[in-house]
Amino acid sequence: MAFDITIADLGDLVRGAALLGTGGGGDPAIGHTLVAEALRDAGTITVIDPDELSDDDFVIPTALMGAPSVLVERLPRGSEPVDALRALERHTGRTATATMPIESGGINSTIPLFVAAQLGIPVVDADGMGRAFPELQMETFAVYGVNGSPLAIADEHGHTAIVNTVANNKKMEDWARALTIKMGGVGYIAEYGMDGAEVRRTAIPRTLSLALRLGRTIREAREHHRDPVEALSELLPETLYHRGEVIFSGKIVDVERTTVEGFTRGKARIAGFGDEPECTVDFQNEYLVARIGDETRVLVPDLITILHLETGEPITAETLRYGQRVRVFAISTPEMMRTPAALETFGPAAFGLTEDFVPFERLARTGVR
Incomplete structure (x- = not known):
C-alpha cells in the first residue's frame, strides 16, 4: 500500500535504515540532510508497494558507490544521482516511472528518496540486498536473473559514464569501482533497470517501510523509558x-x-564488562563476521549491527571510536538470502571467509570454532 514520506518521518527512517545497513550504506546524517532539503520543495515523497507496479513499469534503482569513510570528507553537490539516472534513461531510451534503493543503509535508502523528490516519481518499497553489501553484484536482483548493466555513474562535476558488461555483473562492479576510484572514491550510480514484474520477482519487499518501523521503535522505546533493543527483539x-x-x-x-x-x-x-573473551567484528564497508574469542557467532549474510549501549542508535563502521559502550546485535536475514544461489553470491566465501554459512540462531546455541 502506498504511503507518503515527510520531513517528520526522516529521523525514524534513516535510523532504521542504518540499523539494516549493518555498519555500511553511508552516513545517515548526510542522507537525512539531502532528503530534508528536497522535501522543502516537494512536500512529500510517495512510496509504493512492489505489488502496485504494473508489469511494464520501468524502475531504475539509484545509489551511492564508494568508501563510506571518503563520503564523510566529500559531501555530494546534490545533482549526482539524478545525473546518473538521466544518463541511463538516455542510453536505454526509456523513462523511469519509479526509482528504488539497491540496499538498505543510512544514505543508500535515502538517495532514491532524494531522486524521487527531484523528479516527481515514486520510490518502490523494496531493495536488492535487505541490508548493505560492498559490491554491486551482491544483489538479489543479480541472484535471480537481472543484469545490472548498463550502469550509469556520475560525479560532482557533472561527468557521467556508461558501463555495459552485459550479463557479467561482477565485471560491472569491477569497472564501476575503477571509475569510482578515479572520481576520488565516491560516485553516484543508476543500475539494474528492470520492469515491474522483475522487481516483484527479485527484490526484498517493504524494506523502506520496515526501516521506518524499526527507527520509530527505537525512538518510542526511549521516550517510554524502555530498552530499545528489547523492543527491536x-x-x-x-x-x-x-x-x-x-x-x-x-x-x-x-x-x-x-x-x-x-x-x-x-x-x-x-x-x-566481565571476564568473557573479547568480541571482534570484521568489516568491508559493512560488518561481515562477529566472533567472541575464537568462536564465530554471526556470519554474512546475517546482519550484524553495533548499537549504542544506552540509546540503541546504530553506529556505522566509519564512526566506530575507542571508548564507545555498545551492544552487538544480530538479525537473521530473509530466507531468499539464504538460498544456495544467494550464498554463492554474498555468503562468507564471497568475502574470503573460510567458514560455511550457519544461521546465527544456530550459532547462538552451538558456536563454530
Whole structure:
C-alpha cells in the first residue's frame, strides 16, 4: 500500500535504515540532510508497494558507490544521482516511472528518496540486498536473473559514464569501482533497470517501510523509558527477518580502519564488562563476521549491527571510536538470502571467509570454532 514520506518521518527512517545497513550504506546524517532539503520543495515523497507496479513499469534503482569513510570528507553537490539516472534513461531510451534503493543503509535508502523528490516519481518499497553489501553484484536482483548493466555513474562535476558488461555483473562492479576510484572514491550510480514484474520477482519487499518501523521503535522505546533493543527483539519476529538478539555488550577498545581499492576495511575489538573473551567484528564497508574469542557467532549474510549501549542508535563502521559502550546485535536475514544461489553470491566465501554459512540462531546455541 502506498504511503507518503515527510520531513517528520526522516529521523525514524534513516535510523532504521542504518540499523539494516549493518555498519555500511553511508552516513545517515548526510542522507537525512539531502532528503530534508528536497522535501522543502516537494512536500512529500510517495512510496509504493512492489505489488502496485504494473508489469511494464520501468524502475531504475539509484545509489551511492564508494568508501563510506571518503563520503564523510566529500559531501555530494546534490545533482549526482539524478545525473546518473538521466544518463541511463538516455542510453536505454526509456523513462523511469519509479526509482528504488539497491540496499538498505543510512544514505543508500535515502538517495532514491532524494531522486524521487527531484523528479516527481515514486520510490518502490523494496531493495536488492535487505541490508548493505560492498559490491554491486551482491544483489538479489543479480541472484535471480537481472543484469545490472548498463550502469550509469556520475560525479560532482557533472561527468557521467556508461558501463555495459552485459550479463557479467561482477565485471560491472569491477569497472564501476575503477571509475569510482578515479572520481576520488565516491560516485553516484543508476543500475539494474528492470520492469515491474522483475522487481516483484527479485527484490526484498517493504524494506523502506520496515526501516521506518524499526527507527520509530527505537525512538518510542526511549521516550517510554524502555530498552530499545528489547523492543527491536519483539518487533523483528513480525517481519521477514524473524529474529534479533544481543550477542555481546562491552566497550570498544580498538578500531583498525583503512581505505583499500575503494572499500573501507577493518576490524573492531570490543572488551566485555566481565571476564568473557573479547568480541571482534570484521568489516568491508559493512560488518561481515562477529566472533567472541575464537568462536564465530554471526556470519554474512546475517546482519550484524553495533548499537549504542544506552540509546540503541546504530553506529556505522566509519564512526566506530575507542571508548564507545555498545551492544552487538544480530538479525537473521530473509530466507531468499539464504538460498544456495544467494550464498554463492554474498555468503562468507564471497568475502574470503573460510567458514560455511550457519544461521546465527544456530550459532547462538552451538558456536563454530
